[in-house]
Amino acid sequence: MPFDLNVNGRRHTIDADPSTPLLWVIRDHLGLTGTKFSCGIGQCGACTLHVDGQPVRSCSVAASTAVGKRITTIEGVSPDGNHPIQIAWKEFDTPQCGYCQSGMIMSALALLQRRADPSDADINASVTNACRCGSYHRVRQAIHFAANLMKNGRR
Amino acid sequence: MSETKRSAIDRREFLSVVAASSGAFVFGFWVPERAAAQNAAPEINAWIVISPDDTVTIRIAQTELGQGVWTSNAMMICEELQCDWTKVRPQYASANRDAREKAPEWTLKVMGNGATDPKGGGEPGFGNRDRTGVAGIPDSLYRRMRTNAASSVKDGRYYLQLAGAEARERLLLAAAALWNVPVAELTAKDSIITHTRSGRRTTYGQIADRAARTPHPNPEAITIKSPDQWTLMGTERKNLDVPDKVAGKTVYGIDVRVPGMKWAAVKACPVYGGTVRSYNFDAIRQLPGVRSAMQFPIPDAALTRGRIFSGGVAVIADHWYQAKAAVDRMPIEWDIPQANAAFNSAGMRATLLAALDRPGRVRVDQGNVEDAFARASKVIEATYSTPYLPRARMEPGNATVLVTNDRVDVWIGDQSPQETRFSASKITGIPEENVYVNLCHLGGGFGRNGNGPQAEQAIMIANAHRATPIHLLWTREEDFIGTTYRAAGVARLKAGLDADGWPIALEVRTSMQEDGFGPESSFDVASRYYVPNYRFSNHTTKFHVPVGTRRGIGQAAHEFYRESFMNELAHAAGKDPYRYRRELIARTSLPYKDDMIRALDLAAEMSGWGKPLPRGMARAIALEERGAETNRMATISAMVHTVSISREGKVKLERVDVAHETGFGLVNPLSVKKQIEGQITWFYNDAMHQANTIKDGRIVENNFNAFKLSRIDEDPPEINIRFFETKHWLLGMGHDRATSVQSAIGDAIFQITGKRFRDLPYAGQDLSWS
Numbered sequence: 001m002p003f004d005l006n007v008n009g010r011r012h013t014i015d016a017d018p019s020t021p022l023l024w025v026i027r028d029h030l031g032l033t034g035t036k037f038s039c040g041i042g043q044c045g046a047c048t049l050h051v052d053g054q055p056v057r058s059c060s061v062a063a064s065t066a067v068g069k070r071i072t073t074i075e076g077v078s079p080d081g082n083h084p085i086q087i088a089w090k091e092f093d094t095p096q097c098g099y100c101q102s103g104m105i106m107s108a109l110a111l112l113q114r115r116a117d118p119s120d121a122d123i124n125a126s127v128t129n130a131c132r133c134g135s136y137h138r139v140r141q142a143i144h145f146a147a148n149l150m151k152n153g154r155r
Numbered sequence: 156m157s158e159t160k161r162s163a164i165d166r167r168e169f170l171s172v173v174a175a176s177s178g179a180f181v182f183g184f185w186v187p188e189r190a191a192a193q194n195a196a197p198e199i200n201a202w203i204v205i206s207p208d209d210t211v212t213i214r215i216a217q218t219e220l221g222q223g224v225w226t227s228n229a230m231m232i233c234e235e236l237q238c239d240w241t242k243v244r245p246q247y248a249s250a251n252r253d254a255r256e257k258a259p260e261w262t263l264k265v266m267g268n269g270a271t272d273p274k275g276g277g278e279p280g281f282g283n284r285d286r287t288g289v290a291g292i293p294d295s296l297y298r299r300m301r302t303n304a305a306s307s308v309k310d311g312r313y314y315l316q317l318a319g320a321e322a323r324e325r326l327l328l329a330a331a332a333l334w335n336v337p338v339a340e341l342t343a344k345d346s347i348i349t350h351t352r353s354g355r356r357t358t359y360g361q362i363a364d365r366a367a368r369t370p371h372p373n374p375e376a377i378t379i380k381s382p383d384q385w386t387l388m389g390t391e392r393k394n395l396d397v398p399d400k401v402a403g404k405t406v407y408g409i410d411v412r413v414p415g416m417k418w419a420a421v422k423a424c425p426v427y428g429g430t431v432r433s434y435n436f437d438a439i440r441q442l443p444g445v446r447s448a449m450q451f452p453i454p455d456a457a458l459t460r461g462r463i464f465s466g467g468v469a470v471i472a473d474h475w476y477q478a479k480a481a482v483d484r485m486p487i488e489w490d491i492p493q494a495n496a497a498f499n500s501a502g503m504r505a506t507l508l509a510a511l512d513r514p515g516r517v518r519v520d521q522g523n524v525e526d527a528f529a530r531a532s533k534v535i536e537a538t539y540s541t542p543y544l545p546r547a548r549m550e551p552g553n554a555t556v557l558v559t560n561d562r563v564d565v566w567i568g569d570q571s572p573q574e575t576r577f578s579a580s581k582i583t584g585i586p587e588e589n590v591y592v593n594l595c596h597l598g599g600g601f602g603r604n605g606n607g608p609q610a611e612q613a614i615m616i617a618n619a620h621r622a623t624p625i626h627l628l629w630t631r632e633e634d635f636i637g638t639t640y641r642a643a644g645v646a647r648l649k650a651g652l653d654a655d656g657w658p659i660a661l662e663v664r665t666s667m668q669e670d671g672f673g674p675e676s677s678f679d680v681a682s683r684y685y686v687p688n689y690r691f692s693n694h695t696t697k698f699h700v701p702v703g704t705r706r707g708i709g710q711a712a713h714e715f716y717r718e719s720f721m722n723e724l725a726h727a728a729g730k731d732p733y734r735y736r737r738e739l740i741a742r743t744s745l746p747y748k749d750d751m752i753r754a755l756d757l758a759a760e761m762s763g764w765g766k767p768l769p770r771g772m773a774r775a776i777a778l779e780e781r782g783a784e785t786n787r788m789a790t791i792s793a794m795v796h797t798v799s800i801s802r803e804g805k806v807k808l809e810r811v812d813v814a815h816e817t818g819f820g821l822v823n824p825l826s827v828k829k830q831i832e833g834q835i836t837w838f839y840n841d842a843m844h845q846a847n848t849i850k851d852g853r854i855v856e857n858n859f860n861a862f863k864l865s866r867i868d869e870d871p872p873e874i875n876i877r878f879f880e881t882k883h884w885l886l887g888m889g890h891d892r893a894t895s896v897q898s899a900i901g902d903a904i905f906q907i908t909g910k911r912f913r914d915l916p917y918a919g920q921d922l923s924w925s
Contacts, residue, residue, distance in 0.1 A: 020474075020476055033410040033412075041631070041858055075402070078402075081399075094397070095394075096221030097219075097220050097597060097598050097599045098596070099548075099550045100598075101400055120872070124866075128867075128868075129867075132549050132864065134836025135832075135833065136867040138829070
């Protein structure tokens with residue numbers, strides 16, 4: 001039974017079982033591979049994307065739950081990779097292997113959109129993604145840097 | 156037309172189809188024929204291609220897994236090439252070409268002998284050249300097409316600098332011939348060649364075509380820059396692949412899409428050595444997207460370095476989630492070897508401990524340990540343990556394989572592509588020269604992408620579905636079955652102290668699973684801390700768990716044992732653990748003792764060692780070394796960890812002060828800092844959270860709900876890293892730094908709570924105090 005999804009501002013008709021996890025519709029049916037699979041049980045956050053601005057662990061929700069809502073993936077954060085959060089990530093050379101970083105950025109972006117100047121405690125509470133390389137130290141610095149860029153009207 | 160040539164043409168056609176299907180997809184791996192067909196940019200040598208627009212393509216023979224090798228390898232080449240760094244584009248080298256062509260003669264005469272290299276270089280440690288590809292193919296084009304042992308910079312620097320220098324010299328010779336001027340009058344900088352006397356200038360891009368056709372008359376005479384001449388190496392360079400990573404564009408193995416591709420989900424027998432007795436495909440064949448199912452045997456141990464994994468079942472479907480849902484619902488019965496199903500953690504631990512009571516293989520026996528114990532004023536004994544630990548890299552195991560009747564293509568993030576080519580040839584019967592392994596970035600490596608049989612499983616499945624590309628992807632649970640583990644181990648350390656608290660006897664006995672890596676590390680040859688009577692023996696026991704080269708290998712466990720025990724001795728002697736270590740290193744005659752002392756001194760100074768801390772906080776210091784017993788290469792660092800523990804027993808690593816040596820020179824200090832930060836997290840997890848247990852022969856913790864990964868809230872708020880200069884070439888620092896977190900948290904727990912825990916991890920222990 002085909003259904004429609006609005007992803008990164010575009011409408012797509014999906015021919016898949018609507019109970020398929022949103023992650024696999026995004027990756028396999030739409031070919032947006034920036035959103036990653038890692039644990040499959042909503043634990044690690046590698047699959048984090050936004051549904052109506054809220055961070056969602058897309059491996060663990062059915063695609064049908066996102067029908068009629070706005071989905072944003074890492075590919076939709078900016079057209080050129082230069083959203084302030086991406087500039088900040090580059091400034092600190094934040095990623096190592098990079099596999100968790102799409103989800104990490106989407107969690108951090110959701111926080112920044114809710115709270116313009118997050119405290120360390122806010123970051124601890126909201127950016128709960130797992131990184132095996134240990135990029136956390138730079139992730140925290142990059143979030144504070146991005147908050148400054150965004151406050152100064154870069155976007 | 157030869158077989159190989161026909162394959163090359165097939166490949167070009169095939170890949171042009173792939174390129175048309177997805178622009179992003181092509182970026183991640185080497186596409187030689189397509190690159191040649193599209194822009195025909197001149198290749199100066201096997202590492203360097205320069206386009207007319209001055210873009211410099213650098214071919215990288217190691218795999219990028221977060222360590223920064225795409226950038227550090229490019230830096231080593233471009234230091235000599237003297238090109239415009241902003242126009243450098245890394246690209247994976249071709250593993251097939253690596254095997255097909257011989258290395259240029261001028262890379263084979265490697266000068267130097269570690270610390271005494273007259274050209275200021277290092278000595279590639281190529282290890283045994285085993286034809287199975289484990290250690291590389293003798294004199295292959297790129298010298299060393301694998302990524303292991305924190306060795307990419309150490310082993311690569313000499314020939315990579317030479318490659319850059321050879322290309323630069325030929326660019327200069329080409330310009331000199333064009334202008335008919337002596338080459339000595341030309342200068343090269345930022346991709347521009349200038350003849351100052353006549354005011355003529357050209358760019359690398361303009362002269363590259365001529366340079367490609369200009370041989371060097373005497374390449375043996377080319378010299379490389381010593382560290383004091385570096386201008387690019389030694390500077391902090393942001394990693395060249397980071398912009399793609401923050402935009403979600405990087406192509407990992409899991410992201411590979413090939414036209415006509417089907418997906419495979421598998422279940423392997425959860426008890427190693429087990430196989431499939433039966434499965435019922437009829438129960439799932441009607442499910443959406445399902446195409447076929449098949450069973451596969453235990454991968455040939457000759458292809459997996461002797462490790463015995465499991466047989467299993469694969470379901471092939473149009474989409475991965477369909478295959479996964481179907482294999483989950485398919486009835487499977489296993490043939491499980493009873494001997495393996497009898498293994499349980501408690502029994503395995505008892506076996507390891509019991510071995511410590513028996514004489515093992517004596518590796519070192521200096522002085523007379525028994526006599527010294529008899530005259531000791533105090534005897535201290537402690538037994539420590541470390542559990543089985545996996546990589547648990549974030550990207551689950553996967554591989555995409557297309558087998559046709561005369562050719563195999565594998566797309567995979569792989570730290571050892573020549574091993575995978577060997578496997579593909581053996582499994583399919585197709586000659587190795589027609590096997591192409593196309594490298595992708597890895598979502599974490601931590602030891603040959605898990606040492607697991609994901610490639611072998613995928614090749615077996617694709618071989619049964621010839622002409623259909625198969626993308627195998629493990630679930631997280633399968634990844635815990637498919638990875639290899641660091642061997643669990645125990646150690647008993649016993650010291651006799653004299654009346655002043657200095658050790659006069661030390662006996663170390665370790666016991667770990669057979670084939671675990673590094674059973675001698677950190678204790679072999681000589682005690683790192685002075686003791687006149689020293690014995691080290693080890694024991695190994697056969698268990699069924701496949702073990703492999705996990706980040707830190709045996710050394711991470713052994714430094715936990717050694718440094719924990721040094722803390723215990725210092726406390727028993729009533730001495731300061733920093734000064735106690737310092738004095739005992741000063742008393743040795745180890746070649747790098749001065750550097751070890753400097754590391755300890757600097758870390759202590761940085762941390763404010765000795766300054767009072769509030770109740771509930773403590774500092775602990777430890778030494779980290781590899782190779783300190785030799786007089787060749789080594790890597791030395793020391794760290795002080797400042798730890799707080801709440802009255803309720805919550806541990807927080809508050810601050811880490813790191814003193815790390817430079818050796819002759821660090822290639823990219825930014826990458827070194829990131830690796831140090833990352834390893835603090837890695838060994839924090841080993842110390843606090845992580846362990847795999849075995850029940851009825853199965854790995855119990857098989858996803859991130861049961862196997863905990865620390866998050867940003869546990870990251871130390873303050874990390875200070877300082878480098879101190881040393882005069883030897885480093886062994887590498889990508890896998891065995893920050894092992895000190897383990898002993899330091901243990902000692903902080905002791906200082907704050909009075910309780911001593913000797914079994915990792917510490918989580919789950921009652922760490923409260925009042």
